[in-house]
Amino acid sequence: MVETQVLLGEPVTVVEEYKDWSRICAPWQPSRKDSRGYPGWIPSRDLASVCPPEPQFAVVTARRAELVEQQGSACALFAPWATILPVREILGTTVRVMLPGGTQATLNRDACVIRDSAYLSSFDIKAEELLVTAMTMLGIPHVLGGMTEAALDCSGLVHLACRVLGVQLPREAHDIAGAGNAVPIENAAEGDFYVFREPEKPIHHIGIVVSPPGTVLHTPGGGVTTIEQLDSDRLRTLMDVVTRLCS
Incomplete structure (x- = not known):
């Protein structure tokens, strides 16, 4: 079963190799399953050497961005x-940009933002920014473990x-719920995270508060990424606290 995906250029730590597979941990996807990052197996052919460090990073903000070789021909990579x-x-x-293994490609400037070397070290984001960013993926279908426009x-949407x-x-909803501040649901605000669980069971769903009470941006099982009012079943499993990350 696929539990998550790693994106192009995402670093991993190889723990073990077996035939054509490598057991890895993904440090950009923290998890209670392993302190080194989300664990799993990946085809060894999908691994490449680490890119050399650079002072800036391009972060793709489009659903997907075409990468083109320097000579100008498409390299069939997104x-x-x-x-x-x-x-x-x-x-x-x-x-x-640099690709894993040391090759280079170009992408359109309007498909990305440029960040400095302190990237992935800040918790200072705004609720409006989070909602606008997440709405990039409206209409994307739900598949367990999915982390792309396909x-x-x-939790992949939120992550x-x-x-x-x-x-x-x-990476996972139950860990995300513990990553911010717990706020009583009556004080929920735009950009908080609604968290859902059955009584005496683990957290099974998470979404972003669009407007309280009850309007959520999420990727529900069997559906697509959407903004909607919580129905009776969601309200039944909604926890009495929200997770607050945004300032």
Whole structure:
């Protein structure tokens, strides 16, 4: 079963190799399952050497961005939303970036934002920024473990929206719920996280508060990323606290 995905250029730590597979931990996806990052197996052919450090990064803000070789021919490669790649040079309307393994490509400047080396170290984001960023993925279908424009799950939407804005959140809903401040639900505000669980069971769903009470931006199972009013079943499982991350 696929529980998560790693994006192009995302660092991993190889723990073990077995035949054509590598057991890895993904440090950009914190998890209670492993202190080194979300654990899992990945085809070894999908791994490459680490890009050299650069003072700036390009963060993909489009649903996906086409990467083009320096010579100008398409290299049949796309960078999904929230992909982070080292910048070698800003060239007017394009950005030249480093790819895993040491090759280079360009992407359109309007498909990304440029961040400095302190990226993924800040928790200072605004509610409006978070909502606008997450709305990039409206209409994307739900698939458990999804982390791209092809498919998302509920925590993948929240995790990646925050990654675009420079915040490194855990990968799964129950860990995200513990990453911010717990606020009574009657004080919920735009940009907080609604959290859902059945009695005596683990947290199973998370979404972003659009307007309290009850309007949420989320990726529900069996549906697509949407903004909607919580129905009776969601209200039944809604926890009495929200998670607050935004200032």
